[in-house]
């Protein structure tokens with residue numbers, strides 16, 4: 797059932813909308829480095845990896861955040877993400893990396909949502925020029941693999957130099973909910 801939820805066709809076409817509120821720029825933490833770690837994480841799995849990369853590479857760190865946070869509730873987030881992905885909506889970001897051109901390498905981290913990259917990752921790639929940069933995706937998922945997420949990255953950043961991908965299975969909220977449901981149902 798989980799798989800069926802997420803295997804719907806997901807259009808790559810994205811509406812051309814402004815994805816960063818005016819004036820909302822933010823310097824990545826760790827200025828001076830030529831390596832940037834930019835990541836989105838809802839429950840922390842991807843964040844753990846982001847911090848390890850930052851330490852190992854002495855990289856600048858930037859958290860990709862939607863201007864309006866997703867709901868705390870998992871099912872509501874799944875429903876919203878599905879709607880946004882299906883319509884190609886690009887959620888505005890809370891902030892943007894100032895002068896992304898100073899980085900030669902970008903480690904781009906995100907969880908798989910609905911068998912693809914979350915809408916905020918599309919927003920991030922659309923609003924940051926990754927051309928000629930080495931891009932290292934690091935991706936966590938709940939056991940269903942990468943879906944079309946790498947196609948999303950390469951289609952939105954066709955001039956980036958895609959490097960080997962880190963793909964890791966990690967805990968997912970759905971399993972927690974299923975266990976709790978079993979307990980509640982006795």
Ligand SMILES: Cc1cc2nc3c(=O)[nH]c(=O)nc-3n(C[C@H](O)[C@H](O)[C@H](O)COP(=O)(O)O)c2cc1C
Pocket residue numbers: 802836837838839840841842843870873874877906907908909910911912936937938939940941965966967968969
């Ligand atoms: C809205 C939503 C959709 C998800 N869709 C998938 C999916 O299609 N396939 C999958 O394997 N895991 C899916 N997951 C599980 C996450 O990819 C997985 O738990 C990931 O490690 C979460 O990373 P984070 O803790 O950095 O947010 C989904 C999780 C959420 C919240």
